[in-house]
Amino acid sequence: MQQKENNFAFIDGNNLNLGIEALGWKLDWIKFRTYLTEKYNTSTAYMFVGYIPTNQDLYSSLQKAGYILVLKPTIPDKDGHAKGNIDADLVLQAMIDFNNYDKAIIVSSDGDFYSLVKYLYEHKKLRLVMSSYNRTCSSLLKKSAKEKIVFMDNLRGKLEYKTIK
Numbered sequence: 001m002q003q004k005e006n007n008f009a010f011i012d013g014n015n016l017n018l019g020i021e022a023l024g025w026k027l028d029w030i031k032f033r034t035y036l037t038e039k040y041n042t043s044t045a046y047m048f049v050g051y052i053p054t055n056q057d058l059y060s061s062l063q064k065a066g067y068i069l070v071l072k073p074t075i076p077d078k079d080g081h082a083k084g085n086i087d088a089d090l091v092l093q094a095m096i097d098f099n100n101y102d103k104a105i106i107v108s109s110d111g112d113f114y115s116l117v118k119y120l121y122e123h124k125k126l127r128l129v130m131s132s133y134n135r136t137c138s139s140l141l142k143k144s145a146k147e148k149i150v151f152m153d154n155l156r157g158k159l160e161y162k163t164i165k
Contacts, residue, residue: 005041007127008101010090011067012108013049019109019132023153028161030065035159037066040105040127046093050074050084087112094120103127106145111138118144 020027036042047062051071059069070089074082087110094104094116104120106113109131120126121144129145131137133153142149152159 005102005127006100007040007042007103007105008094008097009036009040009042009045009105009107010094011045011047012086012090012110012113013047014084014086015108015110016130016132019136020152022136023133023156025156026161028159029062029067031159031161033066035155036105042105044068044097044101046070046090048072048086048090048093050082050086052082091116098125101125105130107131109133109137109141111140114138114140114144117141121146121148 017027033045036045045067046069047067048070049059049072051073059071063069070086070093072084072086072089074084077083090106090108091113094106102125104125105127106117106120107130113129117126117129126145126148128148128150129141131141131149131151134151137149137151
């Protein structure tokens with residue numbers, strides 16, 4: 001009997017959320033966590049997000065759904081919106097846990113993860129990169145992930161949040 005892989009997901013929370021919203025739908029985070037577990041044998045799913053005190057209920061629900069939250073302090077950008085640059089934290093966590101997972105799933109469209117994805121690919125530790133949409137995904141990320149990239153625009157039927165009427 002073949003043993004299941006022990007894969008870890010490293011999720012750029014804001015990048016994923018904004019990418020899915022740009023496609024015109026809202027991601028059901030509970031369904032997404034289940035999808036990662038069932039489809040990709042994801043035992044651990046880190047969610048990297050900027051910390052905003054008024055989002056405490058959201059953070060609690062994400063933890064309840066099975067995500068390990070890594071919260072980064074935010075600072076206002078030039079327009080006054082909260083900005084929590086999580087890129088270094090995600091890369092660092094992927095490297096800290098390098099020997100604890102079989103393969104990594106990187107969930108982002110951000111080209112800043114090019115070097116991480118390239119390294120994981122070269123060391124046969126990349127399961128895949130999940131990006132919300134082909135057109136908005138960094139060409140650097142596509143280049144480093146090669147054939148190990150999937151786009152979420154076709155997952156709306158499975159992962160869309162539906163309000164109960």
